[in-house]
Amino acid sequence: MKTDLALGLITGIIFGFLLQKGRVLRFEKQVGALRLADMTILKFMLSAILVGMVGIQLLAAADVLKLSHKAMNFGAVLLGGALFGIGWAFVGYCPGTAIGALGEGRWHALFAIAGMITGAALYAELYPFIKRTVLAWRDYGKIGLAEALGISPWVVVVVCWGGALALFAGFEKKKM
Amino acid sequence: MKWKTDDGGWNPYLAGALAGLLAVASAWATTHWLGRTQYLGSSTTFVRAAGLIEKTVAPEHVAANEYFTKEKVRVDWQFMLVIGIFIGALIAALSDRSFKWEGVPPIWRERFGPSVRRRMISAFFGGVIAMIGVRMADGCPSGHGLSGLMQLSLSGFVALAMFFGFGVLTGAVLYGGRRS
Numbered sequence: 001m002k003t004d005l006a007l008g009l010i011t012g013i014i015f016g017f018l019l020q021k022g023r024v025l026r027f028e029k030q031v032g033a034l035r036l037a038d039m040t041i042l043k044f045m046l047s048a049i050l051v052g053m054v055g056i057q058l059l060a061a062a063d064v065l066k067l068s069h070k071a072m073n074f075g076a077v078l079l080g081g082a083l084f085g086i087g088w089a090f091v092g093y094c095p096g097t098a099i100g101a102l103g104e105g106r107w108h109a110l111f112a113i114a115g116m117i118t119g120a121a122l123y124a125e126l127y128p129f130i131k132r133t134v135l136a137w138r139d140y141g142k143i144g145l146a147e148a149l150g151i152s153p154w155v156v157v158v159v160c161w162g163g164a165l166a167l168f169a170g171f172e173k174k175k176m
Numbered sequence: 177m178k179w180k181t182d183d184g185g186w187n188p189y190l191a192g193a194l195a196g197l198l199a200v201a202s203a204w205a206t207t208h209w210l211g212r213t214q215y216l217g218s219s220t221t222f223v224r225a226a227g228l229i230e231k232t233v234a235p236e237h238v239a240a241n242e243y244f245t246k247e248k249v250r251v252d253w254q255f256m257l258v259i260g261i262f263i264g265a266l267i268a269a270l271s272d273r274s275f276k277w278e279g280v281p282p283i284w285r286e287r288f289g290p291s292v293r294r295r296m297i298s299a300f301f302g303g304v305i306a307m308i309g310v311r312m313a314d315g316c317p318s319g320h321g322l323s324g325l326m327q328l329s330l331s332g333f334v335a336l337a338m339f340f341g342f343g344v345l346t347g348a349v350l351y352g353g354r355r356s
Contacts, residue, residue: 008214119222120307
């Protein structure tokens with residue numbers, strides 16, 4: 001197996017293991033978060049983000065790696081984000097967790113995966129139209145929040161940590 | 177704060193923090209060995225899977241499609257990552273005996289009954305809409321949520337807010353708000 005494929009597979013196995021142990025793959029946890037009743041997936045996601053942002057920002061500051069921002073395309077992120085949110089509540093999984101849920105035997109995730117692959121095929125057909133319309137509205141480019149605000153990324157990191165820790169305290173207090 | 181949850185899982189803060197370390201290690205390892213930094217994500221793989229399936233019946237159509245050409249229909253690093261997620265989840269579920277064959281999720285059954293067909297229709301069409309959304313936004317909760325926020329991308333913050341905002345609104349309509 002080529003290096004890139006082997007590296008992807010190993011990383012995926014560890015990621016899938018952690019997602020399952022964190023119980024993030026459950027339909028109950030996904031829908032629980034959307035009902036603001038069980039915040040397991042937010043605890044998992046935000047913890048990963050807090051730890052990850054320090055590491056990634058350090059590596060970027062040391063010039064070890066380059067950041068690769070996704071474009072802040074106004075129509076794409078707002079309309080696409082809203083569509084995902086609506087679909088997410090119906091399907092109960094995001095793309096990665098649907099695959100993982102199948103791994104823990106929840107075979108109903110197959111319906112979700114079939115829908116997602118169909119959605120991807122449909123998007124490929126719709127792409128020329130979407131490119132002319134939604135994607136053409138306004139593109140702010142591939143920028144970071146810190147650059148957009150003209151401040152140091154470390155200020156953003158500190159604010160994120162503070163905000164997330166306050167959220168965690170709230171979750172624990174309300175036993176969410 | 178407990179190390180284990182009531183159902184035998186790991187503390188979600190701990191599992192999440194380890195996933196954060198994995199994301200950093202993976203970004204470093206791909207830069208070092210592949211010469212190109214790869215961030216965790218999964219939804220582009222669904223495009224490639226759709227392309228690979230379509231290719232078996234209509235190869236010219238896939239070759240001529242602008243989006244498939246842009247995203248390159250092939251098995252790559254992220255494709256293997258997604259396969260790995262399946263294997264890792266399977267190993268973890270077998271290791272603590274939480275593996276379970278399940279055709280209808282319990283809370284879905286409670287709200288909408290035991291019909292597999294009803295679950296299938298909702299999951300399928302929800303999946304279609306969700307995937308069109310993430311492809312339009314160019315990222316899912318892994319790509320935009322985890323990887324975007326770790327990089328402090330403006331699009332990541334906005335996307336995650338939209339995902340959860342509209343997810344919570346739709347969830348309230350479907351499930352009738354919070355029940356504790």
